[in-house]
Amino acid sequence: MRTKILIIDDTSGIREDLAKYFRCYQFDVSTAGTASDGESAIEMGRPDVVLLDISLTPGGREGLEICRKIKSDNERRQILVVLMTRVPQVDGDAAIEFGADSFIRSSPLELAVVLAQIRLVIKARDTAYELARRKAEEDLCANIVHDLVNAAAPPLFLVEKMGAGDVGYAQRKIGDANAKIPMIQHFMQVLVSRSFGRITVGDVDVWWVIEESARICVLLCERHKIRLVIENRVKVRCNVTGDMNEIIACVVELITNAVQELEVARTEEGFEGEPCVEVFLSAGSDGFVILGVGDNGRGVPASVGGKLFDEEFTTRPKMVEKRNGLWLVRRRLAAFGGSIGFRTRNPRGTVFEIRFRQAEGRKGDNSRKL
DSSP states (O other): OOOEEEEEOSOHHHHHHHHHHHHHTTOEEEEESSHHHHHHHHHHHOOSEEEEESOSSTTOOHHHHHHHHHHTOTTTTTSEEEEEESOTTSOHHHHHHTTOSEEEEOSSOOHHHHHHHHHHHHHHHHHHHHHHHHHHHHHHHHHHHHHHHHHHSHHHHHHHHHHTTOHHHHHHHHHHHHHHHHHHHHHHHHHHHHHHOOOBOSEEEHHHHHHHHHHHHHHHHHHTTOEEEEOOOOBOEEEOOSBHHHHHHHHHHHHHHHHHHHHHHTTSTTOOSOOEEEEEEEEOTTSEEEEEEEEOSSOOOHHHHTTTTOTTOOOSOTTSOOOOHHHHHHHHHHTTTOEEEEEEOSSSOEEEEEEEEBOTTOOOBTTOOO
């Protein structure tokens, strides 16, 4: 898939020269001449790279503000921003402070220099993704070991509980262990793919991801008497390059978190209806595939919404081992070019949304219901 680049410059001649030059090197190019047009193009087109003039009006600094908005938005911060200027007096440190990935000062503008800088930031991003992917693999394997140990642990203490006459406790623990078996089997498949080969794909049927994730979690939901609902059973494909077991593990983590949240929410006063986890799929008009996992629990308090994906943040009690679930999910998805966000449901609950770019030439086909 070609890299999408948006050029925002108030000088039409420079926009046209840059666009023509980049198209020769197989970039998918779009342009804008004002700050407002540029922001609209970013929202609608979701470019991979924004090449942005700092001054879009005489003496202005609109480019810095656009850069700040991109880098402060969790949904768009992965867009690469290269700020440029033809004014020698402009301080390049300001561009970096506003979050730009690179800064170019060139007068007159040298097209080859701009191209080289764009390629450099793309390579740096790809290298960072690869390092993040490798670190995510290490963390995932550590979590696999944790789950395997927990799965093997029940027999060691159930004998003692049974001997003490606490049969009910033993039965509950046996049920929990049985519910974990499909998850452990899946993680073992991941370990095998680590050792003997990777499932690497570029054009993926996202519905298959949902089916595999639901199959892994169905016993867990049944065990806790929580309904698992699959919505919008349509075929849609997205572009992903990586181990699909990683993506499935992310969805499984979100479903598991929803089950844990509902276990607490159902005991609180005011909870009404049946506890339910919903998994849905949609193809957005912006060219992205959205895979959502929602619940009808308590929702995310405003006090923790801004730090939900932080590495050190957890809602688990201190005596429970912290596994950095959402932070790890976010990093794992970013390694494959995806992203994750959340929103509050009405009247109650939370929806986590995973976004991947839709495969070119593929649209959701509502006539192919499963």
